[in-house]
Amino acid sequence: MSATVLDLNQLRRSCSACALHELCLPTGIDRADLERLDAAIRDKRSVERGKALFRQGDPFRSLYVVRSGTLKTYVEDEAGSVQVLGFALPGEIVGVDALAGDVHQCSAEALERSSLCELPFAQLESVVRDVPALQHQLMRVISREVVAEQSHLVMMGKQQAQERLASFLHSLAGRYARLSRDPSVLTLPMSRYEIANYLGLVVETVSRLFGRMEDAGILAVNRKVVRVLRPDLLAELCGSQRSSSHGGEAH
Amino acid sequence: MSATVLDLNQLRRSCSACALHELCLPTGIDRADLERLDAAIRDKRSVERGKALFRQGDPFRSLYVVRSGTLKTYVEDEAGSVQVLGFALPGEIVGVDALAGDVHQCSAEALERSSLCELPFAQLESVVRDVPALQHQLMRVISREVVAEQSHLVMMGKQQAQERLASFLHSLAGRYARLSRDPSVLTLPMSRYEIANYLGLVVETVSRLFGRMEDAGILAVNRKVVRVLRPDLLAELCGSQRSSSHGGEAH
DNA sequence: CGGGACATTGAGTGGCATCAAGGCGTGTGG
DNA sequence: CCACACGCCTTGATGCCACTCAATGTCCCG
Secondary structure (H helix, E strand, C coil): CCHHHHHHHHHHCCCCCCCCHHHHCCCCCCHHHHHHHHHHCEEEEEECCCCEEECCCCECCEEEEEEECCEEEEEECCCCCEEEEEEECCCCEECHHHCCCCECCCEEEECCCEEEEEEEHHHHHHHHHHCHHHHHHHHHHHHHHHHHHHHHHHHHHHCCHHHHHHHHHHHHHHHHHHCCCCCCEEECCCCHHHHHHHHCCCHHHHHHHHHHHHHCCCEEEECCEEEECCHHHHHHHHCCCCCCCCCCCCC | CCHHHHHHHHHHCCCCCCCCHHHHCCCCCCHHHHHHHHHHCEEEEEECCCCEEECCCCECCEEEEEEECCEEEEEECCCCCEEEEEEECCCCEECHHHCCCCECCCEEEECCCEEEEEEEHHHHHHHHHHCHHHHHHHHHHHHHHHHHHHHHHHHHHHCCHHHHHHHHHHHHHHHHHHCCCCCCEEECCCCHHHHHHHHCCCHHHHHHHHHHHHHCCCEEEECCEEEECCHHHHHHHHCCCCCCCCCCCCC
């Protein structure tokens, strides 16, 4: 390798040069600290479609930030039954579940060719020790995971099938917007099975709902490409109907 | 106040003297560091039954560790619909959801008179800065939250009503055991409504399931006191039936 | 002892899962 | 290049589990 190539690699994997750095590490970290962080990050890793980044039960070594592509995280019980926990888009972190027990509690698999920043935890911790702003930031990022799962729980606990799909698409559109992608054209890298599973439904129901929402003029669905024609109506469907039932007050 | 009273208070709020310190801060923190942690903890706080520790939307100031009693955490949408997210027992932490946005994303309410350690976050952070072991430990505790929510999600996504109640009771028994309480005698501080809501069910269903499990000789239910007569059968019900359906493989 | 909240029990219904075909796009091999 | 086959998705018919509605029972507190 020539020096030029090395420099390019160096630049490419630099956090300060990363288009996503405001997503994974929004604020309060100055240039000098960013360089220290860079030093802790191993060369970025690439995962092919269908391949696992890590599997449930693997020993914990690193956190990962998605650079490009999409992953799904899921747990699988002894009977082989799967529950999809979430989909990780660029700028989002995976692996947080493993901090508690030093073993991954879920698996992460690429839905399309994806690249990631690997953050070896031991090194990350030592940098964090010297950079208070980074420590704060890391906890914020982890906390976001907690909040995201809470939303997922509300969806599973209180929403109808149609509200769930609407919420899913709405949330996805929001995350697309944050990535400066067009939030009205969703290209879904996950299968209908994976969407259904994530929503706690079966694939037939999801398919019917896509159809119904297309008939209602809200979406234009074409295989993996979903265009949102009426974002307003989609938003309405997220928290619609059901005035009080299913337990408005829990006490 | 006399000096003696002050000393007693000092002792009572000390982490090193706390019967739960192995739960909230399991390992790797020596005596000197514990004293530094003590210094960061504000006098413990007490919350009456039905009163809120904090509410959704409140500004974030502190994390809390339950010392005694039980809390519920829940979110409430604009329509007043509630989703119970979890129940916090002694040794467990609440408030983690607020780290991301400096605002509490859920409410926490005491189900019975409870006392808590308040950990003002600003001070906690500064101690954490100087005590690497504590930093690691704090992240482990937060990660536990993530893992607990993942289990909740699996329950909501893939389990039948009966499996959900069984899993709930089973998990509660395990947490009781960790607290050296008798795991075969569960005293439920939460109402049937709250249990139902947590499980994504309605109260009638929960009531019927208690009855069914009592008929099956698994439980002896008497209002808020549930005795587990057959822990083995209870454990079986947690992951029983449903060989492959509802989406064994998600791809 | 009466009122109110919480809990139980029963009958009926509806939403979503299940079962079963059939279409469509993609990739592969002849 | 076309034909076939496979996986994925869609569409339809049926059934069941859990929700809904309604009434009664039980405990707690004033």
